[in-house]
Amino acid sequence: MSIAYIVIGVIILFILLSSFVTVQQGTIGVTTIFGKYNRILFPGLNFKIPLVEKVFKRISIQNRSVELEFQAITVDQANVYFKAMLLYSVWNQDEETIKNVAFKFVDERSFMQALVRTIEGSIRGFVATKRQSEVLGLRRDITEHVKEQIDQTLEAWGFHLQDLQMNDITFDDAIMKSMAQVVASNNLKAAAENEGQALLITKTKAAEADGNAIKIAAEAERQAAQLRGMGVALFREEVAKGMTMAAKEMQQANLDTSVILFSMWTEAIKHFAENSKGNVIFLDGSSEGMDHTMQQMMAMNKLMEKKN
CATH class of the missing domain: 1.20.890 (cAMP-dependent Protein Kinase, Chain A)
Structure with a gap:
């Protein structure tokens, strides 16, 4: 009789313990009853119907990131290699959003495969309309295009694309070498043009300085000649005055x-x-x-x- 009490006590204790479930911070629990969705559980200690209500899945509402590496082909048949970082999260904590996240895909692996393939397809479709010489300058446009294309799709799945960063965009070695040669030649051309402009400015300034020096020298010579002429005139005037005075004195002396x-x-x-x-x-x-x-x-x- 005592053994039966013990067994019944253990069963009751097990039922009581299974009536409580703990949900960690940053996650939301989804429960089912007989395989059908029932409700969501928020972080903390929650009560559930023992033996009947089960925790189907625990969904993280924290930000998640994934690295992508894939290849695309431009309209002029150049291979482009992308390395990107994707940052996404659950759209919000509403019940319908959590239900979509919990039941849209069989498992996390299926969701990640669909997400990656959707983003790769969007980028490949965009790159296929551009030339290889344009791709490097369209990093921002590619990101905006992807967000516009897949935001609605991810929202239907219960997720939101927060950021997509193109960490690296490369081409085949032959294309990279030719692009480097083009950049080097453009740099040399720009350097030659800058050097020519500097030389032109130097020559122009030197010519202006020479012209100003000639003007200054000519003005100085003109002023010197004027002063010399004035000196000669004054000298002549003084000589004439002296001669006049001497002549008057000699006339008065009858000489x-x-x-x-x-x-x-x-x-x-x-x-x-x-x-x-x-x-x-x-x-x-x-x-x-x-x-x-x-x-x-x-x-x-x-x-x-x-x-x-």
């Missing part, structure tokens, strides 16, 4: 003014002899020549007297 002219003529010859670079001075030493020179100087003196 011949031609003596002044003769003195100036001899002083001029002395100046030529002292400051010229030559060794010989040619002068007309005849009495006629002397008389002619004196007449010219006296005539000049009279002209200056009239002006004064």
